Amino acid sequence: MIKRLNAVSLAICVGMLGAAWATHAITPTVRIADTRPQIRLAESIPAKFGEWEEDRSQVAAVINPTTQAELDKIYAETLSRTYVNQRGERIMLSIAYGSNQRDDLAVHFPEGCYGGQGFAVAQTVAGELPTVAGKINVSRTEAKLNSRIEPITYWVVVGERSVPNSWEVKKIKLQYAFKGLIPDATLMRVSNITADRDGGYQLQQQFINEMLAAMPVALRNHFAGVGG
Structure with missing residues (x-):
């Protein structure tokens, strides 16, 4: 009985040591943001x-996801603009751009942002958005508050790849971690106030395409998430 307990204890210890080693082995140390020119949103977005x-x-x-103090904690830079x-x-x-996407510094998604401010948020649907930079993996939803109806298109660029949701963000972060890299992340959100949801999405696609077309190729690829 004692030998059996010792064997079990040894197996547990070996498992714990193995887990600790694996965690150490994939602990990322190099920030991708430090390996390329600094992102300046106000200068990058025409x-x-x-x-x-x-x-x-x-x-x-423009609906902000949280208080300015919380934004400053999570993101290196934010930009909010209305175009006409x-x-x-x-x-x-x-x-919203975060240069250090560790587990405790992760992007805030629009569903929680709008929901936290009293909006009723519709089911999110993933899709592909064709643009001059290529196809972007996006998510679309709709937020409602009283008479305000707001179709929303968004995506997250983790490192250099666009992803539509938090689950995909975690997968990409883990892939970078195995390479010893800490990715940056850019949350891109476009919306307009209209009861015509399909028409709103079409206008957003036109806007996104023209915005990307006006950028230098390197910035275009970064914000579209087609750089790698």
């Missing part, structure tokens, strides 16, 4: 492109 121009009077229309075209149609753009 204020005017195609038929769109920043509407500085409408910044408050000649027809008076408006698109809201929100970007």
Whole structure:
């Protein structure tokens, strides 16, 4: 009996040591953000492109995910802008960039952001968005609060790859971890206020495509998540 207990104890110890070794072996140490030019959102995202121009009077229309103090803790930079075209149609753009995507510093997704502010959020649907940079893996949902109906398209670029949801973010982060790398992440969110959901998504696709087309190739590939 004693020998059996000793054997079990030894097996547990070996398992614990093995887990500790594996954890140490895949602990990432190199930040991808440190290996390339620093991301400056205000400089990277053009204020005017195609038929769109920043509407500085409408910044408050963009829903922020949390308090500024929490944003500063999670993200290295954030950008919120409203754009308007000649027809008076408006698109809201929100970007959050985190240079260090450890488990305790992870992006906030729109479903929780809007839900936490009282919006009713519809089921999220994954899809592909064709753009000048290539196909982007995106998620789409719709948020409602009183008379405000807001179709939303978003994606996350982890390292250099676009992913549509938190599960895919974890998978990509683990792949980078096995290479000893800590990825950065960029949350891209585009929305507009309209009861015409399909029309809203079409307008968002046009906006995203024209925004990417106006960027230098390196930035375009980064924000589209097609760089690697």
